[in-house]
Amino acid sequence: MNTAPNEQLSLLLVDDDATFCDVLRRALEKRNFSVTVAHSVEQALPLVQPNPPEYAVVDLKMGGASGLALVQLLHEMDPATRIVVLTGYASIATAVEAIKLGATQYLSKPANADEIVAAFGHLADPDLSLNAQPASVERLEWEHINRILQENGGNISATARALNMHRRTLQRKLAKRPSGG
Amino acid sequence: MNTAPNEQLSLLLVDDDATFCDVLRRALEKRNFSVTVAHSVEQALPLVQPNPPEYAVVDLKMGGASGLALVQLLHEMDPATRIVVLTGYASIATAVEAIKLGATQYLSKPANADEIVAAFGHLADPDLSLNAQPASVERLEWEHINRILQENGGNISATARALNMHRRTLQRKLAKRPSGG
DNA sequence: TCGCTCTGCGACAATATGCCGCATCCCTGT
DNA sequence: ACAGGGATGCGGCATATTGTCGCAGAGCGA
Known part of the structure; x- marks a missing residue:
């Protein structure tokens, strides 16, 4: 942390959606962050090597x-970096992985800048209220598929075999966004 | 099985579903765990205060x-305890919290003993985890539907609403597999 | 009895799936 | 450099599964 109170906070934003990056960058800059944008992990690497950012949205x-992989790297470089993982294909399996690798919070798109900023300050809360609504079968299937996919290191063909499901069908399911519930 | 059965591994199982506990306890005991069961956090506390378990399913x-709260407590008492959170109301939010509070893995019901043991990570029996084939999505769906049906006292309409599924579809699914598993 | 919900089931359209093939890539051993 | 093997993404098409409607009967409390 810098001593100057009005110093901007360095933030790395990594997302392959250019439009999304533009919008979010502007919103974050308004909130006093100095934003650096990358559209891939490879592109982000040289940007963080010299001096890791204080905040990251990945x-x-x-x-x-x-x-x-980037989450892990950022966390190893500087454990103090607050990392928010943001994805349109949220699943429990990847959420668990992300947190274990050092992410501070895990959000699913769509999420606005305020939610993201709030997530940076989020602390573990053992009193979190539980959702009394059971998961829809659709959601359950999505979670299960993602867990097996995770176990197979992201290998779609292997996952399809493990689940006894046609590869083409798995592809189509993965291409769809997870639905809420 | 083939590994030398040295001393048993202490495991705390906390779930308010007595039947579920019975079944899971037996399955875990077969896998060389010394299982202690509690049906609430309050009931579990005195059981772990003297000596925290090596493993926990919560x-x-x-x-x-x-x-x-129990996850946090267990982790604080002994950071080496491997804690698996198992819930019928899985959500990304609680998954993130659980991991941040010290859980090793987060699974949603239905999950069998093999999956749970595998979730503890490494150790266990390599042979068991290797041939442990993931449940097919169909079987998962069937068990989930039946669990929700149970919770709704067999009311098909209510279950369909809870699962965000059309009543007609639920009827057809239920009719297809008269003998579940 | 009225009004409400649950239930089973037929019918048809909208989707999803299984299964084919094909064109890339990315390894790895030759 | 090359072939072989596997993984991936995707178009297309026949078939299977769902979504959606409607209807009639049953149970239940006011």
């Missing part, structure tokens, strides 16, 4: 390396 | 205090 599903 | 949604 998308998981990008071309090239998974955002999870 | 349900989140129970009468009384949230399982998250």
